Structure formats: structure tokens, C-alpha cells
Amino acid sequence: MTSANESTDFPIQNLPFCVFRTDHDETARCGVGIGDQIVDLPALKQAGIVKGSAYDALQLSCGTTLNELMAMGPDASAQLRQTLSQLLRAGAKEEPVIAGCLVPQSKATFSVPANIGDYTDFYASIHHATNIGKLFRPDNPLLPNYRWVPIGYHGRASSIVISGTDFHRPLGQTKSPDADTPTLGPSRRLDYELEVGIYMGKGNPLGQPVPMDSAEEHIFGLCLLNDWSARDIQAWEYQPLGPFLAKSFATTVSPWIVTMEALAPFRQNWSRASTDPQPLAYLDADRNRASGAIDLVLEVLIETAQMRANGEAPVRLSLSNFTDSYWTVAQMLAHHTINGCNLTAGDLFGSGTMSGSAEGSQAALIELTSGGVNPVPLPNGEARSFLEDGDRVILRGWCERDGACRIGFGEAIGTVLPQSQGKL
Amino acid sequence: MTSANESTDFPIQNLPFCVFRTDHDETARCGVGIGDQIVDLPALKQAGIVKGSAYDALQLSCGTTLNELMAMGPDASAQLRQTLSQLLRAGAKEEPVIAGCLVPQSKATFSVPANIGDYTDFYASIHHATNIGKLFRPDNPLLPNYRWVPIGYHGRASSIVISGTDFHRPLGQTKSPDADTPTLGPSRRLDYELEVGIYMGKGNPLGQPVPMDSAEEHIFGLCLLNDWSARDIQAWEYQPLGPFLAKSFATTVSPWIVTMEALAPFRQNWSRASTDPQPLAYLDADRNRASGAIDLVLEVLIETAQMRANGEAPVRLSLSNFTDSYWTVAQMLAHHTINGCNLTAGDLFGSGTMSGSAEGSQAALIELTSGGVNPVPLPNGEARSFLEDGDRVILRGWCERDGACRIGFGEAIGTVLPQSQGKL
DSSP, X not given: OOGGGSSOSOOTTTOOEEEEEESSOOSOEEEEEXXXXXXXXXXXXXXXXXXXXXXXHHHTTOSSSSHHHHHTOHHHHHHHXXXXXXXXXXXXXXXXXXXXXXXXXXXXXXXXXXXXXXXXXXXXXXXXXXXXXXXXXXTOOSOTTTTTSOOEEEEOSTTEXXXXXXXXXXXXXEOOTTOSSOEEEXXXXXXXXXXXXXXXXXXXXXXXXXXXXXXXXXXXXXXXXXXXXXXXHHHHHOTTTOOSTTTTTOEEEOSOBEETTTTGGGXXXXXXXXXXXXXXXXXXXXXXXXXXXXXXXXXXXXXXXXXXXXXXXXXXXXXXXXXXXXXXXXXXXXXXXXXXXXXXXXXXXXXXXXXXXXXXXXXXXXXXXXXXXXXEEOTTSOEESSOOTTOEEEEEEEEEETTEEEEEEEEEEEEEEOOOOOOO | OOGGGSSOSOOTTTOOEEEEEESSOOSOEEEEEETTEEXXXXXXXXXXXXXXXXXXXXXXXXXXXXXXXXHTOHXXXXXXXXXXXXXXXXXXXXXXXXXXXXXXXXXXXXXXXXXXXXXXXXXXXHHHHHHHHHHHOTTOSSOTXXXXXXXXXXXXXXXXXXXXXXXXXXXXXXXXXXXXXXXXXXXXXXXXXXXXXXXXXXXXXXXXXXXGGGGGGGEEEEEEEEOOEEHHHHHHHOTXXXXXXXXXXXXXXXXXXXXXXXXXXXXXXXXXXXXXXXXXXXXXXXXXXXXOEEOOEEEEEEEOHHHHHTTOOOEEEEEEEGGGOSSOHHHHHHHHHTTOOOOOTTOXXXXXXXXXXXXXXXXXXXXXXXXXXXXXXXXXXXXXXXXXXXXXXXXXXXXXXXXXXXXXXXXXXXXXXXXXXXXX
């Protein structure tokens, strides 16, 4: 196993899960990333070298999604990762057998790794909420509930697509401030939103809230998520019931799910500024204060069609961190279930656009450009107020800390294709 | 087949679909209602008397949900209904065989008839939108987008339950206007909302809007839907991203899906008042103007714990009609997909609370009581501002018209249990 020792997002400390297929075998199957390879989990089961409870977990990883494994809770995936960690160490006697179960990532086609029953989008960066609030409600940017309620809304699950899936600029109804009536046309204020995706593991029954202390036992792992947004459609449609068609044309997720276990070295304490209210008791726990935050660096890059044609590398648009979240993943989950709402294995949360307070940490164009007023200059002389056809947006994420091995999240990539609907 | 000839919701002109099980056989299976019986579709297939394309449709009706049949589009269910109609007519020679495939409805336990991938809740009664708007925004009751945009939002699919499923009063964060800070507690303003549910049939691929002319080919049928709502949670959480935990604790659907074919005799023309704007072209079609509306009577009844204890019959709270909808089902569907959003067989739309303009047609307590200010008196001396523990809400719907046989929707029933969460 040399590949995992080089600089990679996927050292042996990471072992993220995915679902993939190859040209050779078109059946989707579950895998685990190591270096530039994927361990084909059904093939590993077939090889017969895994026994005991790790074998039980492997048996749950032989479908076309990870839902069955997710539903078993954190012990199952932990046992599987522990066994893989032993099998994949340099010089392990099983090396020849494992080698037969590896598929190069370059030969894999990934798919959305879970059957996502419900998708919930939170709004957990107070910096994003304030920046957006200023644009939509200049007199009232941050609403009174924000510091008390982990604000979220239900999103569209069917239009969640895997990284690499391009999509057409959406048609929609918009109204310019000086027009009397709305019109139908392609969105002219198309944006990305960098978010952290959070996959549910073990579910909870309807009517039974999950308390803070056990909230993380219901989380399978994290990914990157691009909540593409048509700002002009959103501005016209969103009152009073929230965003709808402004978001439901495409949401991109990265192929890899990084487990909570792999993220353990990158946890840090969570606290509230003395000027902010302390959370209500159902959103508070010692464990959350001690280690609720996750030090995950988040980056957005853009590659325009012109850059691609000229062979120029993508350029960074923003750099932020999941520690900029006002609410932790445990708080999101405890809040989501406090009314008895049932979560199901494979459900997905989005964190909300993860903007920081620093210059250059605004994780959507609408923030970077102050609502499209100040276009972002690009090194090749182009500039962007909002996304243009051919623009490719690349999300990256990684964790690094002294004394711990760096782990990465891979990428979530999508390219905007021109609007081209059939006749309507 | 005598049962269908009596006064019933399910004459041979209806033939609605459902999913059920019995004590005798706990496997969920698809059925069709006739009188007080259900045709067990897998049993009918087994009986071997159905041939041709109706047999193909029957083969798709042998799973634990109706999704496969739904996905085939309206021809498949139409062929099956046509064949059933012939087999079930009085004196048909297949009567003895069919009799062996019947299960009394009184012995059936129903389940949610589809795997609902995504649930979208519209807001299609302008009367409801105005009544609610007055309470939440007295200065601005009907927002400027309402007459142009079929307003909708994504709802929670996992907490959709079948009629008869009781649920606990939800816990949630609320803030009274005179308090400085919010508190956690059981909702004190629990309400129902009478809606029409709309199940998708054949889906559309991501990126391909469904035009108005073919919108109804993507609809499998209608049901009754109770969008239970915690008004105090809603008021505190809903800005800026819409309702979330105020709705996601339970949504009740009726067991029966009445097909668009069965509703054909009850279609009527759709038009806009001259004082309202005409819809944009993508929401307009001759077919929609000619027959877009559906004359479906809708009723809400309440049975309190005290009424139940005293053996008193449920009493009517409201009577309205689906013709009160400002938008047709075709318009909802065309709008939902205009941005390229993909619908999937089994997806569910709610119409939004279907209130009319007349006194007694307000289809939620918050409207009937002007926000809880004027309690509704009940004949037994009780009164209701909002729902109390033990209250049972019953939704009914039916179509009747001179020259057409009356068809019914059955009932959607739910009972409020006291709040009783585990320790948090």
C-alpha cells in the first residue's frame, strides 16, 4: 500500500466511504478510499479474509448504497474501519489479497452514496446569515430568532447529484424591482454555496427526540455540499414559506463520506461569545462544549470556460472553516428531533453556507460581491458578479493539525451549462 | 358485488388504490377499494384471470407500495381499473373468482401507499393565504408574489403517517411576545390543516420541465392530507426560511388514492377573476382553462375526548371545496418543474390549507378562531381555540354532481396524544 503514504486526502487515518462503479462492472457498490485507490467492499467480503463483527458490517456494505451500514450506528463502521486499517498497513500478510480488491479511483464513477430520504438545509453560519440578511432585509439583517434557533428548512432530495454532474442554468420566475410584473427566463443571478453535508446514521423513531448527549451517535459522517442557488428566483419566491425552486434544480455532494471517527483528532471546544445568549438546555451538553466544533478548512475555487480553454488552473474564491458555525452538528440534530421528527439512515443535512468573518471567507458570490455590486476580479482579467455559463465550481475541504495526520474530503465539482429547455 | 351498490365512498366508478395488510397476512400489499371490500391485487394476479396489458399493470402492483405502478403513467392504472370494472360488474362470470380475492376493509390495516421520496406543500388557497397573512403580517397580508407564483415549500417526508396513527403533542421552542427569551415546552397552539394530497405518477428527468399540456399525465391521483401545525413554534421559527419543526412532527394521509380518471366527471373550468392577473404562459393552457378545477367537497370534523366518552358523534368544523384553489394541480406541477426539478413516482404534493371565502369554510382552527381569539363553540358546551389532548380530527372528501355517481375519498383521521417525551 504505497499510495496512502504519499500526500493524499486519503491516508490510512481517513478511510472514507463511497459508492462507485467501473466501466468493467456497472453495478454500483460500496467502497472505502485509501490513497488513490478504493477498497471494493463486496470484493473484500468475497475474498473471505474478514471475520467476526467486521464481517457483519461488510455484509451490510454489499448493496448499491451505504444505507444499511449507516443504519447500524457508529460501531459497525468503526469495526470495519479498524479491520481495514490492519489489513492495509504496510507489510500486512493479507497484502496480496487486499491488492486484488483495489480499484483505482481514476477508473471509478461515483454516485450519491446513500438513498437520501430527506434533505434538511441549515443556516448555521451567523456571518452568512448576517451578510445575506443585509441584502434581503437591510433594516433587519439578523432576525431575533437566529441566536436561539438552529434555523433550517426542508430541501429537495431528488435533485441531489454527485460531484461531476453538470446542470443547466435554471429557468424561473423573477421580477426586477422596477418592473410591474414578473417574467420567465433563465436565472441571471446564479450562485454557489459552500456547505458541509452531514449524513445520518442510526435513525430515531417518530415521537422520540434525540438528546444532545447521544446526538453524534446518529451521525455517520461528513461530506462537501454545493447548494447552488438562483438568487433572482429566490428573492421573488421566498416569502413567506422559504426557498423553493431557487435551490431545487441541483445540489452537488462530494463522493466521500468522512466518518466522525476519522474527524476525532480535529475536534475542538465550542463556546458562545459572552455577548451571545447561552443555548437553551436541550441544545447544551458538556460534551458539546468540550469538543462540539470541527476544525475543517473549506475552500471554493472557480475555473471559467476561458481558463479551461487556456489551460489555467482554478483560482480560489474563498477559504473558511467549519468552526465558523454558530451551531454544532449535535445541536442541529437535537433541534431537528426535539418535536419528535424521525431521522432515517442516509438522510442528509446541509450546514448552510459556511462563511467566516474574515475578508475572503465569504462562501457564496452574493456575499463576496455584496449582492453582485462589486464583481470579483479573476487573475486572467475576467470578473464575476454571479456564475456564467461554463463556470466550474470546485469545493475542497481538509483537516490538519500538529501531531495529527492531514485528512481530506476530496472535491465537489459542478459546471454550469447554458439554459436549454425544451419548448414550453 | 352487492356492497358497491349501496351508499358508499367506493362505487365501481371510483376504484381507488391503497396498500394494506391483515392480521392473517402481515405483508403489505396493493389493493383497490370496492364498496366495503378491497380487491387484493397480488391475489388477483395469482388467480390467473387477468391477461394482456392489465396483467402487466397487475405485475407492477405486487410490491409493498404503489410506486412501480405509479411510475408507468396513467395508461397502466387505467387498464387495470378498466379490467377491474368489468370483473366487478354484477353478474360477471368471474364473480366467484373475484370473491376469493376480496378482503373486508374492516379487517385491513392500511399503510402509506407509496414510498414518498419528496413531499412538497403548496399554499394554493388565496383565502387561507390572506387569512394567515393577516395574523402573521397584519400590515401586509397577501404578499405581492402570491398572484403570480404557486407558492410552495419542501416538507418532511419521513413523518408522513397513515390515517389512524395518533401522535404526541410536539415539544418546541416558542417565545411569547412579552417575553425576552424563548422557552422549550409543549406546543400550546396545535392546529390541523385540511389539504388535498396529490401523488405523482410518471416522473421527469432532472433538467426537463413538464409543460402544462402534459402535466396531468404525471399525476397518479389524489388523497386527503392533514398538515398538523404547531402555530406557536411556527411563529418563532419561520423567518426567514419557512416552516420547519412546526410541521415535521406528523402529517396524516388518507389510505385511498382516487385516480384522475375517476375524477374526470367532476372537472370544471378554471378562470381568473378580472381583477387578478392572468397566469404567465408557462402556467397557462387551454386544457387547464377548460377543465383544470376539480369539484371536490372537503369537510373537517372534530371528536373531543369528552364527546368520545359520551358516545357523541363528531361535529363539523368546516366545509370547503377544492375549487377554492387559486392554482390547479397542473399549474403546481408545471411550476415545480420549470427550473428542471425532477419529480419521482410516489412524490406527494399538499395543496395547502383549502379554505374558501364563505363563513364556515376556513379549513384550520387558526382561521376559524382568528388566531385563537374567538374559540369555536361545540354543541356539547366545549369550545376550541386550538387542539387539546384527546381531540380527534377527521377529514372527509367527496365528489357529487347531477348525472354522475358520487365518489368518496374515505377519511384521514388523527388523534392528539399528550406530550410525553423521554428525559432530555
